[in-house]
Amino acid sequence: MEELARLAGITVRTLRFYRERKLIPPPRREGRIAWYDDHHLARLRTISALLERGHTLNGIAELAEAFDHGRNVGELLGVDTPTEETPVRLTPEELADRFAGEVTPENLAAAMDLGYLGTDGDEIVHISRRLLDVSSALVREGIPLAEVLAAGERVREHADALAELFAELVLRHAPEEDLPRLRPLARSVVEAELSLALDRRLRKRG
Secondary structure, eight states: OOHHHHHTTTTTHHHHHHHHEEEEEEEETTTTTEEHHHHHHHHHHHHHHHHTTOHHHHHHHHHHHHHHHHHHHHHHHOSSSOOSSOEEEEEEHHHHHHHTTTHHHHHHHHHHHHHSSSEEETTTEEEEOOOOOHHHHHHTTTTTTTHHHHHHHHHHHHHHHHHHHHHHHHHSSSSSSGGGHHHHHHHHHHHHHHHEEEEEEHHHHH
């Protein structure tokens, strides 16, 4: 315990307090000896970083609980599923920096339920760099993260319907193995139609 506290830059008393608050998992025990590992050190450094960013201990405890009960990266990414998206690995403090003041237990749980976020040890994995960049840009523009996530859920429903429409169209005339090769065509149609729809929306407001 003394060695862990020294490496984390805190006192043993503070470490005991964190253990009592269940901010860190219990150590592995062998008889009367308690063993801590890099996972405990990473969690302590995360707590310190989040405290520096203005999070309270109560808030950190809630975040830790949501983090510990989130789906893991295997569930998030699937197994051998082809994708054009690039996953992004983040520490909890990097996520807090991306969405300053908006990383709440509720938003974290909503992002995990949507399948945007998963966990891998002490890291968070976002399923798509593009979605991460866009959502953080929207938050910087002043849109609450909760509303961005709610909009993402609605977009997901429409995207699933569009993917089903395209897949049915292709499979009526081509073998299933052609789907990956033809997916850029589907993406181009959706991007063009969305652009035209935005044009129509702007004309109506003009």
